[in-house]
Amino acid sequence: MSKSEMVVNGEKYDAKDRVRADRTDKLYEHIPEGEPLVRIENLNVTYRTDEKVTLAVDNISFDIKKGELISIVGPSGCGKSTILRCISGLLQPTSGTIMIGDNKCTTAGSDRGMVFQDFALFPWRSVRKNIEFGLEVAGVPKEERRERSERYLKAMGLQDFADARIHELSGGMKQRVGIARAMIMHPAVILMDEPFGALDAQTRNILQESLVNVLKNSSRTIVFVTHSVDEALFLSDRILVLSKRPATVHKIIDVPGDRPRDRTAPEYAQLRSEILSYLHSQNTMFD
Amino acid sequence: MVSLKYDENNRTHRMLRTLLIVVASLAVFLVLWWVVTTVMHDKNFPPPDKVFKALWNLICNGDPIGGHTLWEYIRTSLTTFLYGFALALVVAVPLGLLLGYVKPLREFTAPWIEVVRPIAPIAWAPIFVLSFGSKLGPALVVFIGIFFPLLTNIIFGVQRIDKNWLDASKTLGAGQGTLFVKVVLPATVPYILNGVKVGLGVGWMCIVAAEIYNKFGGIGQYLVDMVNNGLMENAFAAIIIIAVLGLLTTGIAEYVSKWVSRRMGMDA
Numbered sequence: 001m002s003k004s005e006m007v008v009n010g011e012k013y014d015a016k017d018r019v020r021a022d023r024t025d026k027l028y029e030h031i032p033e034g035e036p037l038v039r040i041e042n043l044n045v046t047y048r049t050d051e052k053v054t055l056a057v058d059n060i061s062f063d064i065k066k067g068e069l070i071s072i073v074g075p076s077g078c079g080k081s082t083i084l085r086c087i088s089g090l091l092q093p094t095s096g097t098i099m100i101g102d103n104k105c106t107t108a109g110s111d112r113g114m115v116f117q118d119f120a121l122f123p124w125r126s127v128r129k130n131i132e133f134g135l136e137v138a139g140v141p142k143e144e145r146r147e148r149s150e151r152y153l154k155a156m157g158l159q160d161f162a163d164a165r166i167h168e169l170s171g172g173m174k175q176r177v178g179i180a181r182a183m184i185m186h187p188a189v190i191l192m193d194e195p196f197g198a199l200d201a202q203t204r205n206i207l208q209e210s211l212v213n214v215l216k217n218s219s220r221t222i223v224f225v226t227h228s229v230d231e232a233l234f235l236s237d238r239i240l241v242l243s244k245r246p247a248t249v250h251k252i253i254d255v256p257g258d259r260p261r262d263r264t265a266p267e268y269a270q271l272r273s274e275i276l277s278y279l280h281s282q283n284t285m286f287d
Numbered sequence: 288m289v290s291l292k293y294d295e296n297n298r299t300h301r302m303l304r305t306l307l308i309v310v311a312s313l314a315v316f317l318v319l320w321w322v323v324t325t326v327m328h329d330k331n332f333p334p335p336d337k338v339f340k341a342l343w344n345l346i347c348n349g350d351p352i353g354g355h356t357l358w359e360y361i362r363t364s365l366t367t368f369l370y371g372f373a374l375a376l377v378v379a380v381p382l383g384l385l386l387g388y389v390k391p392l393r394e395f396t397a398p399w400i401e402v403v404r405p406i407a408p409i410a411w412a413p414i415f416v417l418s419f420g421s422k423l424g425p426a427l428v429v430f431i432g433i434f435f436p437l438l439t440n441i442i443f444g445v446q447r448i449d450k451n452w453l454d455a456s457k458t459l460g461a462g463q464g465t466l467f468v469k470v471v472l473p474a475t476v477p478y479i480l481n482g483v484k485v486g487l488g489v490g491w492m493c494i495v496a497a498e499i500y501n502k503f504g505g506i507g508q509y510l511v512d513m514v515n516n517g518l519m520e521n522a523f524a525a526i527i528i529i530a531v532l533g534l535l536t537t538g539i540a541e542y543v544s545k546w547v548s549r550r551m552g553m554d555a
Binding site for chain 2: 021022088089090107108109110112113114116118120121122123124133134136137138165166167181182185191
């Protein structure tokens, strides 16, 4: 099978098919919410330099359930982002497989959207044109692009900045564009790589609330890499806690409570100190 | 009462200041020129007043020997220049993007580029004029002059592209072709324009040198004619024209380059 084709429920989709390009979530409608959508099996990543071979990710397996927001937390430099980049297809794992439904992921594609810590927006395009980029690539006609980008501009509070240039925006605004640009494609899964890591604490909180708001109206599957345990507790259905490098799965925690959540609720304080004390024990700075 | 105090935050004040500096600088230059030539008292180095008189005469009455107008000389030079420039643009832009993007190709061609690039473009002038004639020859010299700075700037620009832009595009469904057109090309535009800016300066140096081998036309040929006939005032008038035209071309390129980069949000 060529890499531009994928088989779902016995039907072939090719790269030119609009269903594949800009509504890939439709390919997995047969999978019920809460069932595994993405399966990561025996993932290994080693980095090779002239001097040494470093094992970054050590035989990790876990599922991502449809419609959930799963956070990945772990000590600094443990390989959180490496796992995310493997899922995105931007990095080839040394061994192991990543399946979305029945499809094996080999290269990057629009079925795995990504939000970057440093935004990775195109400065030569306006806000609207950034959001429409994926649709443009997929060959969606202009009127439909407009209509769809308009919805996301509104959902992310960007309607007054549609024609602004990226360098005119604040960091928080930039990441709203980044989130809209990924979401508009309706990918099967959205990968967020420390999306609020470059923002100040207040902007961070506001963006977390915006994300919760968007998820209220639209069910999405999200993998969220973060340094912040508070952020993970505020946003996630489940938290994947990793050990220090080479990363192994220490624990998967179910986070109770519907969103939006009360950040100060006592049950979160309990979980918070539990995770933090584990991360502290794994901190390589004290080795 | 009107205050004469300089205000750094006032746009008009800043512009007036710049203008004043330029005028003063040129005035001092003219005085130095006059002093040096007067002391030297050599007829090969005429003082400014004689040169400007010859320049005025050239503008009003044209070439004192051949009878061509100044405009004819300038037009010939500019046409040659534009041909060379257009050719450099057409060849260097796609080639630079390709070499910047495809590493094996870049590595393979690097020795060729590194061997040919350091050769002064002017060294090609006698060969090109002999082989391709006095129209195409000088244009090819200009081409060589513009081509290498342009090419190296573009290759550099492609390599400097933010990898995150490429990653983001891939996760938005872009294949190699789309990536090239929608990301690599626009991301490299500021570097292309910078290459053009540098290239125009070098190209303008080449045109005059190449035209020295011309039998007719071009400001460079006019310069040589005047020297050969001992009309040094006219030769220096030609040098002033060459300087002004060169300043104009690079000035325009600089302005366009800055304007476009700012418009594209990449002037950092």
